[in-house]
Amino acid sequence: MKRTTVLKSAAVLGALSLTLAACGGSSETAASSAAPAASSAAPSAAASEAAVTAACKIGTMLPQTGNLAFLGPPEFAGVDLAVAQINAAGGVLGSPLENLVGDSGDTSTDIASQTADSHIAAGVSAIIGAASSGVSLTVIDKITGAGVIHFSPANTSPALSDYADNGLYFRTAPSDLFQGAVLGSLMLDAGVEKAGIIAMDDSYGTGLADALDVNFTAGGGTVTAKVIYNPQAAEFSAEVGKLKASKPGAIAVIGFEESVKIVQELIKQGIGPDTVPLYLVDGNLSQEAFADLPKGIMVGTKGTLPGVAASAELQGELLTVNPDLTEFPYAAEAYDAVILIALGMEVAKSCDGAAIAAALQGVSKDGENCTDFASCKALLDAGTDFNYEGQAGPVEFADNGDPSIATMGVYEYEANDKYVPRFDEFVTGTVPTS
Numbered sequence: 001m002k003r004t005t006v007l008k009s010a011a012v013l014g015a016l017s018l019t020l021a022a023c024g025g026s027s028e029t030a031a032s033s034a035a036p037a038a039s040s041a042a043p044s045a046a047a048s049e050a051a052v053t054a055a056c057k058i059g060t061m062l063p064q065t066g067n068l069a070f071l072g073p074p075e076f077a078g079v080d081l082a083v084a085q086i087n088a089a090g091g092v093l094g095s096p097l098e099n100l101v102g103d104s105g106d107t108s109t110d111i112a113s114q115t116a117d118s119h120i121a122a123g124v125s126a127i128i129g130a131a132s133s134g135v136s137l138t139v140i141d142k143i144t145g146a147g148v149i150h151f152s153p154a155n156t157s158p159a160l161s162d163y164a165d166n167g168l169y170f171r172t173a174p175s176d177l178f179q180g181a182v183l184g185s186l187m188l189d190a191g192v193e194k195a196g197i198i199a200m201d202d203s204y205g206t207g208l209a210d211a212l213d214v215n216f217t218a219g220g221g222t223v224t225a226k227v228i229y230n231p232q233a234a235e236f237s238a239e240v241g242k243l244k245a246s247k248p249g250a251i252a253v254i255g256f257e258e259s260v261k262i263v264q265e266l267i268k269q270g271i272g273p274d275t276v277p278l279y280l281v282d283g284n285l286s287q288e289a290f291a292d293l294p295k296g297i298m299v300g301t302k303g304t305l306p307g308v309a310a311s312a313e314l315q316g317e318l319l320t321v322n323p324d325l326t327e328f329p330y331a332a333e334a335y336d337a338v339i340l341i342a343l344g345m346e347v348a349k350s351c352d353g354a355a356i357a358a359a360l361q362g363v364s365k366d367g368e369n370c371t372d373f374a375s376c377k378a379l380l381d382a383g384t385d386f387n388y389e390g391q392a393g394p395v396e397f398a399d400n401g402d403p404s405i406a407t408m409g410v411y412e413y414e415a416n417d418k419y420v421p422r423f424d425e426f427v428t429g430t431v432p433t434s
Contacts (some may be wrong), residue, residue, distance in 0.1 A: 012228040016204020024317075026132055028091065029127045029159075030407075031103055036054065040366060042216060042239065044128075044191065044276070045186060046086030050149060052257055053147075054095075054108075054123075054351070055091070055095035055096060055097065055098050055290065056092050056093065056097055056098070056101070056125050056342075056351035057093070057098040057099075057100060057122060057123055057124040057125060057351070058079075058083075058097065058098070058099055058116070058124055058125060058126045058127070058128060058341060058347050059098075059099070059100040059102055059118075059122065059124040059126075059127050059128070059140070059413040060062065060075075060076065060079055060100070060101050060102050060127070060128045060129055060358060061101070061103070061104045061115045061116060061119070061128065061129030062075045062079075062102075062103070062104055062126050062128065062130065062131055062334075063075075063078055063104050063105070063106070063130070063131050063132070064076075064103040064104075064105075065103055065105050065106075065109075065111065066104065066106030066108070066109065066132075066383075067106045067108075067109070067132075067231060067257045067258065067393060068104075068131045068132050068256050068283070069106060069108060069125060069257075069258040069430065070257065070286055070288070070289065071096045071154065071329055071330060072131070073163055073322055073325055073328060073363045074131075074151055074318065074322075074325055074327065074328045074329055074331035074334075075131060075154065075235065075316045075324060075326070075330050075331060075334040076101070076322070076334075076335075076337075077249050077320065077321045077330060077334075077335070078329055078330070078331035078334030078335035078336075079099065079128055079319075079334050079335070079337075079338050080099070080321045080322075080333055081317055081318055082336075082337075082338035082339050082342075082373070083097055083140060083323050083365075084321070085101045085339075085372060085373055085374070086338070086339070086342045086373045088374075089125065089373050089374035089377060090377075091348065092342050092346060093349065095353075097179060097342055098209060098361060100118075100122055100124060100260070101390065102115035102118065102119060102121055102127075102129075103115055104129050104132065104135050105131040105135070106130065106132060106134075106135060106256075106263055107134045107135055107202060108232060111306040112130055112135045112138060112144065113138065113139055113140050115127075115142050116139045116142050118319065119148075120142070120143070120146045120387050124147035124148060125148065125149060125341070125345065125351045125352070125353050125356055126148060126150075126151050126192065126341045126353065126356065127143055127148055127149070127150055127151070128151055128152070128153065128334065128337055128338065129152055129153075130131075130152060130155070131153070131154040131155075132154075132155075132201050132202075132204065132256075132332065133151070133152075133155045133156060133157030133159065133160060133202070133204040133207075134157075134202035134203050134204060135191065136150070136152055136155050136157075136160065136394060137157070137159065137160070137163075137203055139308050140160075140163060140165060140169060142264070143166040143168070144165045144166045144168070144169060145164075145206045147168070147227075147340070147352070147353045147355055148168065148353045149168050149169075149170065149341065149353045149415070150165065150169045150170075150410045151169075151170045151171065151172075151337045151340075152169075152170075152171045152172075152173065152331060152337075153171070153172050153173060153328075153330050153333035153334035153336070154171075154206075154282075154330040154334075155171045155173060156171075156173050156174065156176040156179060156204060156208070156282065156306065157175070157203040157204045157207045157208075158175045158176055158177055158207045158211070158267075159203045160175075160203075161175055161400050161402055161433065162400055163183045165401070166354075167351055167354070167357055167358075168354070168357050169401050170337075170340075170360060170397065170402075171339050171401065171402060171403070172304055172333040172336045172340075172390065172392055172395060172403060173306045173307070173333055173403070173406075174335075174402065174403050174406035174431045175399070175402055175431055175432070175433075175434070176204070176207050176208040176211050176213050176322060176421075177241050177432045177433070178306075178406055178408060178429075178431045178432060179208060179304055179306065179408060180208055180210070180212040180213075180214070180215050180284070181211065181215045182408040182410075182427050182433065183212050183215075183252065183281065184212050184214075184215030184216035184218075184219055184221070184303050184305055185212075185215070185377070185427075186302065186304065186410060187217045187220065187250055187279060188278075190250075190277070190302075191196045192250040193221055193222065193249055193250050194221065194222045194223075194224050194247070194248050194249040194250075195216055195221060195222075195223055195224065195247030195250045195251065195252060196223070196224050196225045196226075196243040196246050196250075196251045196252070197209050197212060197213060197223060197225070197226045197227070197251075197252045197254065197364075198226075198227045198228075198229060198240070198243055198251065198252070198253055198254070198255075198262060199205040199226070199227070199228055199252075199253075199254035199255065200228075200229060200230075200231040200237075200254065200255040200256065200258070200385060201229060201230055201231065202231070204254075204283065205217075205228070205231075205254050205255060205283075207333075208254050208281060209226055209228070209254055212252060212254075214234075219244060219332065223227075223290075224246035224247060224248045225243055225244055225245075225246035225248065226242075226389060227239045227240055227242050229255075229262075231256060232254060233258075234422075235261065235265070235272055236258075236261055236262050237265055237267050237268075237269075239262075240265040240266055240268075240269050240271070242264065243266075243271065244269050244270070244271050248271075248276060249277070250276060250277040250278070250279060251271065251276055251277070251278055251279070252278075252279040252280075252281070253278065253279070253280055253281075253284060254281050254283065255281045255284055255415055256283045256284060256291070257358045258286070258288070259280070259283070259284035259291065260284075260289050260290060263274065263278070263290065263298065264293070264383065265272070266278070267297065268295070271400075272297060272331045273297055273298055273300070273301050274294075274297050275301070277296075277301070277302060278301045279301070279302055279304075280301060280302070280303030281303060281304055281305075282303075282304065282329065284303075285303040285305050285329065285419060286303075286327070286369065287326050287327040287417055287418060287419060288326065288327075288339070288417060290417070291417040292416075293416050295414065295416065296415065296416065298385050298413040298415070298416045299413055299415065299416075300412065300413065301412070301413045301419075301433070302410060302411065302412045302413075302422070303405075303410075303411050303412075303419065304328055304408055304409065304410055305392055305408075305409045305411060306330075306333070306392075306406060306407070306408055306409070307330070307332055307333055307393060307407055307409060308332070308393045308405075308407050308409065309421040309423070310328040310331060310391070311391075311408055312333055314331070314332060314335075314391055315328055318331055326393065330365060332390065332391035332392035333390075334390050335390075335391050335392075336388075336389055336390035336395060339359075339372065339373050339376075340360060340364060340388060341356060341364040341390060341394065342361060342373055343359075343373065343376050343380075344356040344357070344359040344363055345359075345376070345411050346377060346380055347359040347362065347363060360397060361397045361399075362385075363376070363386070363387075363388050364387065364388055364395040364396050364397045365387050365396040365397070367384070367385035367386040367387040367389065367403045368384055368385050368386050369386075369389050369425075370383065370386050370387070370388060370389070371388070371389050371390075371391075378386050378403075386429060388402065392407075393405075393406065393428070394406070394407075396431070398431075400433075403431060404430060405428070405429070405430055405431065406428070406429070406430055406431050407426060407427065407428040408426065408427045408428075409426050410422045410425035410426060410427075
């Protein structure tokens, strides 16, 4: 079944109108989450009067430890690169932008809460992170309740779309309603009729599993089993046994670093990727994690990852920040988050979280395109309305702080330790809201 047919028939897609995009290697309370859109050309009168008495600060809350630690290095590099470029261009409101580094850990620790407390006490305007949706949900009330912007480059759980966040939560990664639609379509296009899903038990895992289930089923497929597991478990033989008994024609694994153990168990029980096609997602797509599996067993495995592929230019710049980087997931989204916040500070003429939040929609759409802080700031200084076009693709915040347009990349393993983009299968479209 062709992708266009699947997407038109999927019940949850609503406004999702997807188009294939050959990117060519470039780069639980319902409430409105963002303030009304404001022009990026000039601040409101109230914002113009806001006095800035000290340098603006941001803080990171990204994984240095925990089950998403492999995503930390590219995200930290994205933040550091953006801060360096902002300060090289004169800083924010005439002073260097300060960046306080912090760990998020994972949901098994209290590290994120401690980091949030430290950053809030230090007077940050915004906190960048967490990578994990589950972690963000543990601290979002603390952060937004303090009047600080909570801005994630990697959260994808639909649970965050309409969270009561005082208009202070934003993200540059799309909701998994989008990833679920693209992944379901990808599997159906490959001729998969019956699929098993195994997903971690948190807001990210269950949310993406549900989105995949609904879209794959709506496109004519059958989900033979949807197994939800505890990511802290020592082994997964029983869960994989349930999948095997359902006799799937393909398997989607939705998780973090524990996915390696799951794939090992799939191989042990005779339903590894050499026998049953395997599909991965952003939380476990990795250049390194599967390197020690039987040689070549991952070849042909596909996975989805939000955003356009990092351009060679951006990768080179990131490597000047961290020469040890081997992969770049969510680096562009982290970079974009910082640039957007800094531009919001300039438009609002303030370090105040609420004032910056009110400016963020305006800087993300409707104006002359610009792609970095310096060029956007030049337009602002000239009194020209501008639209920041991100390194991760278009941003254009919806009223709830989610990106309303996004790109989903499709990647394929050529070796156990190497996956590459399949640009002809990338999808760009409107992100569904329900």
